[in-house]
Amino acid sequence: MARAGDLSPEEFREAAARVAEWVADYRDRVEEFPVLARVSPGETAAMLPSSAPEDAEPLEAILDDLDRIILPGLTHWNHPGFLAYFASSSSAAGILAEFVVATLGVNAMLWRTSPAATELEARVIVWFRELLGLPEAFEGVILDTASTSSFTALLAAREAAGVDSRELGLTGRSDVPRLVVYVSNQAHSSLEKAAIAAGLGRQSLRRIETDDRYALDGQALERQLRSDLEAGALPTMVCATIGTTSSNAVDPVARIADICAEAGVWLHVDAAYAGPAAMLPEKRELFGGWDRADSIVVNPHKWMATPMDCSVLLFRDRRPFRASLALTPEYLSSDQEGALDLMDVGLALGRRFRSLKLWFLFRQMGAAGLRALLRRHLRLAADFADEMRRDSRFELAAPVPFGTICFRAHPREAANEGGRVSNELEAYNDWNRELMARVNRRGPVFLSHTVLDGRYTLRLAIGSVHTEARHVEAAYRILCEEHDEMAGAGGSAIGEERMTTV
Numbered sequence: 001m002a003r004a005g006d007l008s009p010e011e012f013r014e015a016a017a018r019v020a021e022w023v024a025d026y027r028d029r030v031e032e033f034p035v036l037a038r039v040s041p042g043e044t045a046a047m048l049p050s051s052a053p054e055d056a057e058p059l060e061a062i063l064d065d066l067d068r069i070i071l072p073g074l075t076h077w078n079h080p081g082f083l084a085y086f087a088s089s090s091s092a093a094g095i096l097a098e099f100v101v102a103t104l105g106v107n108a109m110l111w112r113t114s115p116a117a118t119e120l121e122a123r124v125i126v127w128f129r130e131l132l133g134l135p136e137a138f139e140g141v142i143l144d145t146a147s148t149s150s151f152t153a154l155l156a157a158r159e160a161a162g163v164d165s166r167e168l169g170l171t172g173r174s175d176v177p178r179l180v181v182y183v184s185n186q187a188h189s190s191l192e193k194a195a196i197a198a199g200l201g202r203q204s205l206r207r208i209e210t211d212d213r214y215a216l217d218g219q220a221l222e223r224q225l226r227s228d229l230e231a232g233a234l235p236t237m238v239c240a241t242i243g244t245t246s247s248n249a250v251d252p253v254a255r256i257a258d259i260c261a262e263a264g265v266w267l268h269v270d271a272a273y274a275g276p277a278a279m280l281p282e283k284r285e286l287f288g289g290w291d292r293a294d295s296i297v298v299n300p301h302k303w304m305a306t307p308m309d310c311s312v313l314l315f316r317d318r319r320p321f322r323a324s325l326a327l328t329p330e331y332l333s334s335d336q337e338g339a340l341d342l343m344d345v346g347l348a349l350g351r352r353f354r355s356l357k358l359w360f361l362f363r364q365m366g367a368a369g370l371r372a373l374l375r376r377h378l379r380l381a382a383d384f385a386d387e388m389r390r391d392s393r394f395e396l397a398a399p400v401p402f403g404t405i406c407f408r409a410h411p412r413e414a415a416n417e418g419g420r421v422s423n424e425l426e427a428y429n430d431w432n433r434e435l436m437a438r439v440n441r442r443g444p445v446f447l448s449h450t451v452l453d454g455r456y457t458l459r460l461a462i463g464s465v466h467t468e469a470r471h472v473e474a475a476y477r478i479l480c481e482e483h484d485e486m487a488g489a490g491g492s493a494i495g496e497e498r499m500t501t502v
């Protein structure tokens with residue numbers, strides 16, 4: 001069956017059906033795997049041949065090795081017990097669309113190289129923008145990740161700041177003040193990377209302090225802006241986050257928008273994770289003021305059941321984006337009047353047909369289906385948060401505006417005293433660190449951690465299209481079991497692996 005070169009049409013039909021079978025089967029049996037990979041570094045590599053095969057191999061051999069070598073070496077992001085980082089899960093619509101994307105293999109760099117892909121991208125962004133409740137003034141593009149989207153926004157903001165870095169660069173000049181970017185001390189590291197990559201440097205990133213809800217403190221931002229202006233710096237961008245990575249904190253965007261308007265500074269909103277929740281009227285107030293941003297990033301590949309990668313960058317004015325990066329070499333020039341060339345917004349020339357994933361998703365799930373998915377997650381998160389409030393062995397560590405719950409367990413001594421914290425901070429942190437390690441070793445669920453106010457904090461993030469109540473309940477049960485074992489009931493030592501079914 002295998003032959004040198006590509007498959008014949010008949011062979012392809014057969015192979016595609018076989019792979020579809022494998023995919024459907026994987027979706028059925030993914031819960032049989034531990035969420036978190038149990039391999040050690042180098043273990044997978046040791047099972048792989050050191051050179052590429054000289055002769056073609058049959059599909060069955062490849063699929064066998066997929067099962068034998070690759071699957072055991074994966075952390076299963078599509079496992080319903082994946083509750084660690086923000087989920088990136090694959091809805092059926094997303095999987096099917098990816099298959100078509102690869103089949104078409106178009107590159108929508110210019111309108112001419114794929115008119116329908118260019119125009120579909122613009123249209124699904126209009127759909128998305130409307131669902132999010134943003135004004136018509138916003139248009140956008142689909143990029144790979146939020147890191148790229150925020151970096152692209154910073155390049156536009158840098159251009160809008162008027163230092164003409166496009167022509168003159170930033171080096172070897174004495175006429176360029178320090179360009180400064182403002183984020184909260186809870187902002188995602190991608191903003192720091194963006195400052196590095198844009199040539200501003202880490203020292204140009206101001207990490208503004210946050211309040212007791214981990215939201216940016218507006219007064220502190222104003223103070224910092226004033227002091228930078230007095231020192232001759234050029235405030236270039238403020239990034240407000242709606243749904244921080246650590247604790248889902250919501251920066252006061254409306255207040256920040258006022259500050260930006262007064263100071264004439266670009267406002268970028270990082271709603272990479274929480275953005276889809278703006279589709280819910282009952283969550284809209286958390287997004288107050290984001291409609292005044294210059295740019296916004298929302299990742300459908302996080303909380304919107306779209307397989308990696310898909311990040312929507314929305315903006316009000318295309319001009320600074322074009323001014324920062326648009327460049328047309330002769331071989332790509334055309335006389336197509338009025339056509340939109342997507343390569344003009346962003347660093348990459350070639351681009352995947354990502355809009356097809358959103359088109360399939362919006363049509364196969366419908367806006368109602370997407371809202372139902374978000375509401376299911378929010379309900380599960382609220383229920384888990386209630387357990388944390390009720391159970392004296394645990395405490396909530398932050399408010400729960402979206403699908404992520406930050407919590408801590410009380411060490412044994414404290415639990416015996418009715419749940420009050422009486423331990424040294426270090427013992428407290430060690431206890432929670434060990435608890436998380438034990439839970440993750442069990443297999444059915446995978447949690448992550450953060451540090452809030454210097455305290456080790458567990459994080460349970462609900463956002464996968466596959467996660468249901470029983471998976472979150474299992475996480476709670478396993479947490480309780482491990483906590484009680486640690487508290488002295490004896491039982492398995494840390495490091496012992498047990499697999500329980502959900």
Ligand SMILES: Cc1ncc(COP(=O)(O)O)c(C=O)c1O
Nearest residue numbers: 145146147188190244245272273
């Ligand atoms: C708030 C926030 N912004 C940005 C990012 C970076 O996302 P990406 O992996 O798409 O670059 C993350 C990742 O989790 C995030 O939580």
